[in-house]
Amino acid sequence: MRRITIADIAREAGVSTGAVSYALNGRPGVSEETRARVVAVANQLGWEPSSAARSLSGAPTQTVGLVLARHPSTLGVESFYMQFIAGIESEFAPRSYALLLQVVPDLEAELETYRRWRAARRVDGVVLVDPRQDDPRIEVLSRPDALPAVVVGDSSLAGDLPNVWTDDAAAVRESVRYLYAAGHRRIARVGGLQELGHTHIRDVAFREEVESLGIEGPLERTDYTTGSGADATRRLLTSVDRPTAVVYDNDVMALAAMGVAAELGVRVPEDLSIIAWDDSPLCQATYPPLSALSHDVTSFGAHVARRLFDRIDGVRGGSFLDSTPTLRPRGTTSPVRA
Amino acid sequence: MRRITIADIAREAGVSTGAVSYALNGRPGVSEETRARVVAVANQLGWEPSSAARSLSGAPTQTVGLVLARHPSTLGVESFYMQFIAGIESEFAPRSYALLLQVVPDLEAELETYRRWRAARRVDGVVLVDPRQDDPRIEVLSRPDALPAVVVGDSSLAGDLPNVWTDDAAAVRESVRYLYAAGHRRIARVGGLQELGHTHIRDVAFREEVESLGIEGPLERTDYTTGSGADATRRLLTSVDRPTAVVYDNDVMALAAMGVAAELGVRVPEDLSIIAWDDSPLCQATYPPLSALSHDVTSFGAHVARRLFDRIDGVRGGSFLDSTPTLRPRGTTSPVRA
The missing domain is CATH 3.40.50.2300 (Response regulator)
Structure with a gap:
């Protein structure tokens, strides 16, 4: 089945595409009678709002961005990031969000990715990982018009951005x-x-x-x-x-x-x-x-996702201790021999 | 800096927003003189097309989708998927693509994700992993109006979809x-x-x-x-x-x-x-x-990405052997004792 467009609805309802847009977006400019007819036709044809259209009107993209500035050869070695991502995703289902993931070679490419994502309104916010001393990303993401961001790391590294950290x-x-x-x-x-x-x-x-x-x-x-x-x-x-x-x-x-x-x-x-x-x-x-x-990396990822949703919803700042990793002595530690 | 909109350009150029849209999308409906003025104003204001706008006009989303129907607790255990994703991403940089990743509990949720992505035009195509016998996803993604897809798995599991496989x-x-x-x-x-x-x-x-x-x-x-x-x-x-x-x-x-x-x-x-x-x-x-x-999982991921780009560009079908895993005997195999 071909995708239903606003033009299809306009033709079927006998109104302009502008009127359809007003009606479906709940904006003034059409009579209640027209709005009711447009909505009925839209439902009948099986129309669904596209994220593209909602994005143009400033509505959420329902996407969160994560850039990993790591070499591909080291990414697959540790289980940390896959567990962390699984944790982030565990908070997505109720909100129908998805994760936009980009693997880049360095911080410069990461900053360029944020610039493109912001210009093209591809994400509602980003998760910043691996913060560094004097990190240029913190400065860029602290600007008033920057993408909402949560830093995964210590408060001393996060500037004024909200951060979720382990001690x-x-x-x-x-x-x-x-x-x-x-x-x-x-x-x-x-x-x-x-x-x-x-x-x-x-x-x-x-x-x-x-x-x-x-x-x-x-x-x-x-x-x-x-x-x-x-x-x-x-x-x-x-x-x-x-x-x-x-x-x-x-x-x-x-x-x-x-x-x-x-x-x-x-x-x-x-x-x-x-x-x-x-x-x-x-x-x-x-x-x-x-x-x-x-420490529970999956739960850590979920915590980060919740804080980012708060940030996207307008909550400012905040430093959130997720946990202090606990020592679990098993078989590879013992008292030193006399 | 606030994002420049078509309305800003219209106001500055003294034309309607419709005329700006026609002019910037290279469509007929405005004089060459108006088009030139609109483009000049757009450049002057630093306007950039948003992916949302390009998506509405049917242009690429520059996004590829991957749904993992696995429990979060098993995802972090193996290094396979992170290496595979790193491989996919290695083909993205030259094309400014990103990966939209969704972790879901089961195939039903995966199918629902494809439906939403297609309806909202969120991705240009998808990578289908872990194909099964009589997989319902193959049927759905084989429909004429489905998202372009490449199957990661054996030809016997891929129906008429293109597939990349290891023997x-x-x-x-x-x-x-x-x-x-x-x-x-x-x-x-x-x-x-x-x-x-x-x-x-x-x-x-x-x-x-x-x-x-x-x-x-x-x-x-x-x-x-x-x-x-x-x-x-x-x-x-x-x-x-x-x-x-x-x-x-x-x-x-x-x-x-x-x-x-x-x-x-x-x-x-x-x-x-x-x-x-x-x-x-x-x-x-x-x-x-x-x-x-x-076998080289990162290179396998890169191969899959290239075949998906071919598919997005209109290439149909095809079964591509990536490699046959090679036995590397190391220290855990030996002749049986007499």
């Missing part, structure tokens, strides 16, 4: 103190991309905690891939004063670390304790199961 | 014959969701191959999660005639199987050979690294 600093401190209490005195951190704001927050919390405890805390840098996690682990385990415990910035690097330990004959957890971040089903599938800093 | 049957046969050549005579398959067409194709190829070789081939059913993969592995490893080799339908179930084997003291690969599907970075991060059926 990563508290989680880092808890994991270091837990390992210290179990007798560990050489605790390493294998962190993610340095330019990301949450990496910096975790780095600082880690440094402060090991310094306050007066212990050694080497830090290794990665790009979240299994390969970079394995490399960092090899460097740590072959160093002169090798750590007895390592905290990783995601799940797949912790998994890779178990492989490197096995390859070197380092026993987990007897010789080496391992803690993963972003607890995932993977962490419970390894042997022994991975101790992890756990 | 899963050949890959299953190769893995069974490889294990047979290494002396295995009890080879099990741990398969995914029964209702998915590619599961059926793999099941049939597996049954035919083990029958033609005259060996035992138990089949276990899962929902792709690590938990269901672990459960299936426990059933197999505690059965009276336990298999000496198992082929899994994804990577994370194979990983979970390594955990179950360790938990039971079954050595991999000495006592049990394991083959994963959808080779991923995970497969190379385990110890020993997982033998896997390998």
Whole structure:
């Protein structure tokens, strides 16, 4: 069946297309009699308003945008984003919203995407992820005419935009103190991309905690891939004063670390304790199961979607703590051997 | 800056909004002099056509739709979809396209999404994934007025729609014959969701191959999660005639199987050979690294996007073999012990 247009309704009802538009949009300019006739004809023909037409009249696009400025090769490695997106989508069904997703190589391309989306009115709002120190996106999205946005990240990174965050600093401190209490005195951190704001927050919390405890805390840098996690682990385990415990910035690097330990004959957890971040089903599938800093990423995504709907509805600002990741000790952590 | 509308241009140029619309859309109905004046004013004011306006005039939405009818809890587990989406997106940048993503609970909701997208002209075409036997979506998307679609799956499942496929049957046969050549005579398959067409194709190829070789081939059913993969592995490893080799339908179930084997003291690969599907970075991060059926999922996604653009451009039908997954033996397969 061909799509029913306003012209079809106008012809059938014997009025102008302008009159049909007025009638169907509930605007003044046509008599009640004409409005009733137009609506009856529209229903009879099976007409439906298109999002394009509603968008032109300033109505919602029923679309939320998400730009991921990550290389395709690293996107598929972690389960974080798919779980996060599934969470966002879980809030969409009641509102008939959909997610417009764009994967771009860098921040410049991300800003260009926002510019195009805004000019073409393609989305009602955007979810900004991976905020950085002095992030140019925050400035752009803070302008009075910008797309409504919610920042996924710490309040210190979000400017005046509303943000939903997890208390990563508290989680880092808890994991270091837990390992210290179990007798560990050489605790390493294998962190993610340095330019990301949450990496910096975790780095600082880690440094402060090991310094306050007066212990050694080497830090290794990665790009979240299994390969970079394995490399960092090899460097740590072959160093002169090798750590007895390592905290990783995601799940797949912790998994890779178990492989490197096995390859070197380092026993987990007897010789080496391992803690993963972003607890995932993977962490419970390894042997022994991975101790992890756990938070519900799907529920986090849903929370972000609700705050963005608030923002789209005109609510301003606000900083919302979603959760503090909780340490779930499983089989890869143990007291240090006497 | 407020968005420039056709009304602004009309006011500035001293003509009706209708005349502006005719002039900017290159349609007859205004003099060349008026057209020139309108275009000059539009440029001066910094006007840009909105996708909404272009959509109303039948121009492309520059959007491709993807509906995933999967439970959020299973979506984040596998890396397949994020890699596949990253591949689709890799073809978008040159065309300024974006992906409209919707996660829905079931096929009925997926069909309703297509209906809404079509009625509201929200996408230029859709990528249909996880085709089933007698799939109602194929019939709906085969109607003359349906959204352009490309099926990701076997030709036998795609009706007359264009499809991009991987030769899963050949890959299953190769893995069974490889294990047979290494002396295995009890080879099990741990398969995914029964209702998915590619599961059926793999099941049939597996049954035919083990029958033609005259060996035992138990089949276990899962929902792709690590938990269901672990459960299936426990059933197999505690059965009276336990298999000496198992082929899994994804990577994370194979990983979970390594955990179950360790938990039971079954050595991999000495006592049990394991083959994963959808080779991923995970497969190379385990110890020993997982033998896997390998194909490039990101490149597969890119291929699908190119075929959908062809379809949107009016190319009809066509069945395109993307690749045959290749067996990459690593550390989890070995000859059966004498």
